[in-house]
Amino acid sequence: xxxxxxxxxxxxxxxxxxxxxxxxxxxxxxxxxxxxxxxxxxxxxxxxxxxxxxxxxxxxxxxxxxxxxxxxxxxxxxxxxxxxxxxxxxxxxxxxxxxxxxxxxxxxxxxxxxxxxxxxxxxxxxxxxxxxxxxxxxxxxxxxxxxxxxxxxxxxxxxxxxxxxxxxxxxxxxxxxxxxxxxxxxxxxxxxxxxxxxxxxxxxxxxxxxxxxxxxxxxxxxxxxxxxxxxxxxxxxxxxxxxxxxxxxxxxxxxx
Amino acid sequence: xxxxxxxxxxxxxxxxxxxxxxxxxxxxxxxxxxxxxxxxxxxxxxxxxxxxxxxxxxxxxxxxxxxxxxxxxxxxxxxxxxxxxxxxxxxxxxxxxxxxxxxxxxxxxxxxxxxxxxxxxxxxxxxxxxxxxxxxxxxxxxxxxxxxxxxxxxxxxxxxxxxxxxxxxxxxxxxxxxxxxxxxxxxxxxxxxxxxxxxxxxxxxxxxxxxxxxxxxxxxxxxxxxxxxxxxxxxxxxxxxxxxxxxxxxxxxxxxxxxxxxxxxxxxxxxxxxxxxxxxxxxxxxxxxxxxxxxxxxxxxxxxxxxxxxxxxxxxxxxxxxxxxxxxxxxxxxxxxxxxxxxxxxxxxxxxxxxxxxxxxxxxxxxxxxxxxxxxxxxxxxxxxxxxxxxxxxxxxxxxxxxxxxxxxxxxxxxxxxxxxxxxxxxxxxxxxxxxxxxxxxxxxxxxxxxxxxxxxxxxxxxxxxxxxxxxxxxxxxxxxxxxxxxxxxxxxxxxxxxxxxxxxxxxxxxxxxxxxxxxxxxxxxxxxxxxxxxxxxxxxxxxxxx
Numbered sequence: 001x002x003x004x005x006x007x008x009x010x011x012x013x014x015x016x017x018x019x020x021x022x023x024x025x026x027x028x029x030x031x032x033x034x035x036x037x038x039x040x041x042x043x044x045x046x047x048x049x050x051x052x053x054x055x056x057x058x059x060x061x062x063x064x065x066x067x068x069x070x071x072x073x074x075x076x077x078x079x080x081x082x083x084x085x086x087x088x089x090x091x092x093x094x095x096x097x098x099x100x101x102x103x104x105x106x107x108x109x110x111x112x113x114x115x116x117x118x119x120x121x122x123x124x125x126x127x128x129x130x131x132x133x134x135x136x137x138x139x140x141x142x143x144x145x146x147x148x149x150x151x152x153x154x155x156x157x158x159x160x161x162x163x164x165x166x167x168x169x170x171x172x173x174x175x176x177x178x179x180x181x182x183x184x185x186x187x188x189x190x191x192x193x194x195x196x197x198x199x200x201x202x203x204x205x206x207x208x209x210x211x212x213x214x215x216x217x218x219x220x221x222x223x224x225x226x227x228x229x230x231x232x233x234x235x236x237x238x239x240x241x242x243x244x245x246x247x248x249x250x251x252x253x254x255x256x
Numbered sequence: 257x258x259x260x261x262x263x264x265x266x267x268x269x270x271x272x273x274x275x276x277x278x279x280x281x282x283x284x285x286x287x288x289x290x291x292x293x294x295x296x297x298x299x300x301x302x303x304x305x306x307x308x309x310x311x312x313x314x315x316x317x318x319x320x321x322x323x324x325x326x327x328x329x330x331x332x333x334x335x336x337x338x339x340x341x342x343x344x345x346x347x348x349x350x351x352x353x354x355x356x357x358x359x360x361x362x363x364x365x366x367x368x369x370x371x372x373x374x375x376x377x378x379x380x381x382x383x384x385x386x387x388x389x390x391x392x393x394x395x396x397x398x399x400x401x402x403x404x405x406x407x408x409x410x411x412x413x414x415x416x417x418x419x420x421x422x423x424x425x426x427x428x429x430x431x432x433x434x435x436x437x438x439x440x441x442x443x444x445x446x447x448x449x450x451x452x453x454x455x456x457x458x459x460x461x462x463x464x465x466x467x468x469x470x471x472x473x474x475x476x477x478x479x480x481x482x483x484x485x486x487x488x489x490x491x492x493x494x495x496x497x498x499x500x501x502x503x504x505x506x507x508x509x510x511x512x513x514x515x516x517x518x519x520x521x522x523x524x525x526x527x528x529x530x531x532x533x534x535x536x537x538x539x540x541x542x543x544x545x546x547x548x549x550x551x552x553x554x555x556x557x558x559x560x561x562x563x564x565x566x567x568x569x570x571x572x573x574x575x576x577x578x579x580x581x582x583x584x585x586x587x588x589x590x591x592x593x594x595x596x597x598x599x600x601x602x603x604x605x606x607x608x609x610x611x612x613x614x615x616x617x618x619x620x621x622x623x624x625x626x627x628x629x630x631x632x633x634x635x636x637x638x639x640x641x642x643x644x645x646x647x648x649x650x651x652x653x654x655x656x657x658x659x660x661x662x663x664x665x666x667x668x669x670x671x672x673x674x675x676x677x678x679x680x681x682x683x684x685x686x687x688x689x690x691x692x693x694x695x696x697x698x699x700x701x702x703x704x705x706x707x708x709x710x711x712x713x714x715x716x717x718x719x720x721x722x723x724x725x726x727x728x729x730x731x732x733x734x735x736x737x738x739x740x741x742x743x744x745x746x747x748x749x750x751x752x753x754x755x756x757x758x759x760x761x762x763x764x765x766x767x768x769x770x771x772x773x774x775x776x777x778x779x780x781x782x783x784x785x786x787x788x789x790x791x792x793x794x795x796x797x798x799x800x801x802x803x
Binding site: 042043045046047048049050051052053054055058059062063065066067127128130131132217220222223224225226228230231232233234235236 | 337341344345346350352353383385387388447452455459460465471472473474475479492510722
C-alpha cells in the first residue's frame with residue numbers, strides 16, 4: 001500500500017468512532033430512514049415549494065443553488081469515486097487534473113453558496129416564507145449550510161491558491177471508497193487535514209438527517225417523465241375498509 | 257374505436273343568478289383547510305371581468321393548455337418535456353398568491369378583549385398566510401356584478417381579443433354593459449394538459465368515469481400542473497406542498513349522487529350525466545389545425561349511446577350495462593350533442609373540456625326590452641342576436657374560439673323555445689314554424705323545454721353508481737386469514753378458489769332468480785348478499801296462485 005506508514009499508526013478511539021463507526025451508522029440511518037419515510041409518509045414527501053409566496057428572488061436563487069449543487073454532486077462523484085490511478089492511466093497527470101477541476105469546483109461552489117445565501121436571505125426576510133418555515137426546515141438549513149460552507153473552504157484549501165494545496169485523492173477519496181467496500185481504512189482519514197475532516201463530518205451528519213427532512217425530494221427527480229405518454233389513466237382505487245386508522249393526508253392538516 | 261365513459265357537466269348560464277351558493281358549499285366541503293384558504297375549486301365570475309385568478313385566460317402570459325407545433329403535433333404551450341425539467345427549480349409561469357388573492361382573517365381579539373373605549377374598536381384584516389396586517393386589495397370575486405368594471409373589464413383577456421374590431425362599441429358604464437355569471441369548476445378534460453405536465457405521474461384520469469384526480473401520495477410538488485391547466489383549476493396547497501383540484505365530488509358521484517355544487521345550486525342550472533367517447537381519436541381531434549374547428553372535432557368524439565355499434569364496442573371495452581343505460585338518458589349528451597345548445601369552454605386550449613355551457617340569452621333579451629320591443633318575439637330575438645354583435649362575439653370567444661355560428665345556433669334555439677312556449681303558456685295558438693326554423697319538431701321543443709325549464713331533479717342528474725366490485729379487482733384478494741393457521745383452523749384447507757368466481761356464481765344465481773324465477777337449489781338462505789329486492793338466494797319461494 002502506498003500510504004502504509006499512515007495506516008500503521010496507532011488506531012485511536014476517536015479515529016475508530018469518526019471514520020469507521022460513524023459512516024456505517026449514517027448509511028444505516030439514511031437507508032432505513034428513507035425506506036421508512038417512503039412507506040409511512042409518502043404524503044409528506046414533497047419539495048414543499050414556497051414559490052407561491054414569493055418568486056422574484058426565488059427565480060434567481062433557486063436555479064443558481066440547484067444547478068450549483070448538482071455540479072457539486074458530480075464533482076464529488078468524480079473526485080471520490082474515480083481513483084487517481086485511473087486518471088493517470090488515461091495520461092492525465094495530477095497537475096493537469098488539478099488545473100482542470102479547481103476552476104470548475106470553485107465555480108460550482110460559488111454558485112451553490114451564493115444561491116444558498118440568497119435563499120436563506122429570502123426565507124428570513126419575506127414574512128410569508130418565514131412564517132411557513134418548519135423547525136425541521138431550520139435544522140436542515142443549519143446542517144446543509146455547514147456542509148456547504150466547509151465544502152467551499154475545503155476546495156479552496158485543496159486548490160493551492162493560498163498555501164501549498166492538498167491532493168485529497170490520496171487520502172479522503174481512498175477512505176471514502178474503503179468505506180463503500182466495507183474495508184474501512186479510518187487511519188488514512190484521521191491523518192487528512194482538519195478542514196477535510198470537518199467537511200466529511202458535516203456531510204455525514206447531513207446524510208443522517210436527510211430522510212427526515214424535505215431533502216427527500218432529491219430522490220424524486222422525475223426522469224421517468226421523459227419516457228411517459230402524456231395522459232395517465234388509472235383504474236379507480238378501492239376505498240380502504242379496514243380498521244387501521246387512515247394515514248396522513250389532506251385533512252386535518254393544522255399547522256403547529 | 258375504444259369507448260370510454262366520462263362524467264360530464266352542463267351549466268345553463270341563463271339561469272345563473274350569481275348567488276355563489278355553489279362556491280360556498282364547495283368550499284365548505286373541500287377547501288376550508290389550512291393551506292388552501294385561497295383556493296376555490298368552484299368559483300363564479302362576472303363576465304366581462306378578470307376572473308379568478310386574475311386574467312387567467314391570457315395564455316400568452318400563463319402558457320396553459322396545448323399548442324400545435326409547426327409540424328402539426330400537440331405540444332404543451334409551456335414548453336417541451338426537457339425544457340420544463342430544466343426549469344423545474346423555479347417554475348417561471350406559476351401564478352403567485354397575489355394573482356389569486358392573499359387570504360385574510362380579522363383580528364377579532366381586539367373586539368373581544370377591548371376595554372371600554374370612547375370609540376368602537378376595529379378588527380383589522382390580517383393575512384392568513386403571514387399573520388401580518390394587510391390591506392385587502394383583491395379577492396376571488398373582486399369585480400362581482402361588474403363592480404369596478406370601468407377599470408377591470410377592459411383588462412378582461414376576452415374583451416381584449418374582440419376589442420380590435422369593436423373598440424368604440426364596448427362601453428363599461430354600468431347601465432350600458434351586458435353581463436352574465438360564469439360558474440367554473442375543473443373541466444375534467446379528455447386531453448388534460450395538467451395530467452400531461454405532471455412530471456411525477458401523480459395526476460391521472462380515471463378509466464371508469466374520466467374524473468381527473470391528484471394522487472396525494474405521489475405528488476412531489478413540482479407545480480407544473482398549475483401552469484399546465486389553462487383554466488387554472490389545479491391549485492398548490494402551500495401547507496402540504498401538494499397540488500389539489502376539483503374532484504368532481506367523486507365519493508358522491510360513485511354513490512350516484514350529484515356533486516355538491518350541483519346539489520346545492522338554487523338556480524338548478526347544472527346537469528350531470530355520461531358521455532361515451534372514442535378514446536382512440538382524442539389526440540387526433542385535439543390536433544385539429546383550425547382552432548374554430550375544434551368544437552366540431554370535440555362533438556365528433558362523443559359517440560351516440562343509441563348506436564348498436566357503439567353499444568357493442570362499449571360492452572367489449574368493459575362498460576357495464578347500467579352505465580350504457582344511463583348514457584342513453586344522459587342530459588349532458590342531449591344538450592351538447594343532440595340539441596347542440598351546450599358549448600365547450602375555450603376549445604382552443606385543445607384540452608377537450610367536459611364541462612359545457614349553455615350561453616346566456618338574457619343579455620340580449622334585456623337589451624332588446626330596453627329598446628321598447630317585444631323581447632319574447634321570435635323574429636325580434638333572431639334579429640337582435642344578429643345586430644347586437646358584442647354579446648355574441650364575446651360568447652364566441654369563450655365557447656367556440658371566436659366562431660359565432662354555433663353560438664347563434666344555440667341562442668336561436670333558446671329564443672325559439674322562449675317564443676314558442678310563451679304562446680303555449682298564455683293560451684295563444686302555437687306557431688309550429690318556430691321549432692322548424694331551428695330544425696326541431698314540436699315534440700323536441702317540448703322535450704327541450706322540459707329539460708331546461710322544468711328541469712326535474714331526476715332529469716338533471718343521471719349518474720350511475722360506480723361498480724365497486726370491479727374496483728382494481730378488489731375481491732380477488734379474498735380474506736388473508738382464510739388458510740392454514742387462520743381462524744378457521746382447517747385441518748386440510750380447501751383448494752383456493754377465485755373470490756370473483758365465487759361471487760359471480762352467487763350473483764348470477766340471484767339475478768337469474770329475479771329475472772326468470774328459476775328454481776333454487778342452494779340449501780342455505782343467503783341473507784347477507786340479498787339486496788332487498790326479489791327473493792334472496794335460498795329463500796323458500798312463494799309462488800302466486802295463478803302460476
